[in-house]
Amino acid sequence: MEVNDIFTLEDKIVNFIFDAIFTKKLHPGIKLSESVLAKELNASRDVVRKAFSKLQTMGILTYKKNQGFHVVWLTEENAKDIYTARKVIEAGIVEIVTQKHSKKELDLSILNEKVENEEYLKVSLRNGEYVKTSCDFHLNLAILSENDFLINALKPLIPLSILAGLIYDDSETSFCSYDEHRVLIDAIKSNDITYAKSIMDQHLVHCVEALNFGITPSKKNKFIFGN
Structure with missing residues (x-):
């Protein structure tokens, strides 16, 4: 299907x-x-x-x-603040998830399925859906932690991250989130918490680096397609 x-x-x-x-x-x-x-x-x-x-x-x-x-109007400063907050929250998430995996309390198959879907959307040039699915990967990872406080802290930041990705995407950037998500899954499977947290941190840094803040969004008064 x-x-x-x-x-x-x-x-x-x-x-x-x-x-x-x-x-x-x-x-x-x-x-x-x-x-x-x-x-x-x-x-x-x-x-x-x-x-x-x-x-x-x-x-x-x-x-x-x-x-x-x-x-929503989202500035460069807004976008960077969003990812700064995410780095703190997701460090805790990946620590819990890695601990659960080391105790054999976690099935990562759902994350693998999400990554496959990411790649499919990217290859199919369904870019808007791809950006959304890429960000949703992190929410799915948070849900695996079963920590409601961390999940609820991350939830409002994911759609804003999606918006940042949509606004400031750079078509010249070769960054592919699904490749880094696979690396992150492997890091969790290593059961090395410090390593897994470092991979998450690097990934979120790369997410910001992939944005082109040289793009200047303009405000318009009409909703027009095809022009």
């Missing part, structure tokens, strides 16, 4: 918006139009509104009464 086959129309709209941000058709601060997107995708405004609400919950969109939905 193709990955796309299991998506609802609402999910497809969410992925469509991710791709629109990734390809710079949508910019930070831009206002979204329910009617324009409904016509573009041959969907009802109700479904579009639900997709917008889902993106708002994820932190990708903001909503203000009488002003509608806007793509």
Whole structure:
């Protein structure tokens, strides 16, 4: 079954918006139009509104009464602060997960499946979905720790990391998260906590280095596709 086959129309709209941000058709601060997107995708405004609400919950969109939905404005400083926080949180996550693996209390097969899906999306040039899946890998790793405090601390940072990746992606960068995720899985399997934590730290540093902050997002007043 193709990955796309299991998506609802609402999910497809969410992925469509991710791709629109990734390809710079949508910019930070831009206002979204329910009617324009409904016509573009041959969907009802109700479904579009639900997709917008889902993106708002994820932190990708903001909503203000009488002003509608806007793509969140994320600066270089914001993006770097997000990853600084993630390094602290995910060091704790990888320590717990590595400990659990050393005690044979952990099945890493779900992570391997996620990495395979990442590579598939990257090769298929489904870039918006790829960025999202790449960031979601870290949330899946957090869930394996079974530490609700760390999971809840990481949750709001993942969609913001997705947005940073969509806005500041550099097409010239050869960075592939799925390769480094495989290295991270192997580091956890080594049962060496210090080594696994160092690999996680290096990976998050590389995530920031792969962003091109020379890209200057511009604010626009209309939601337009194909221009």
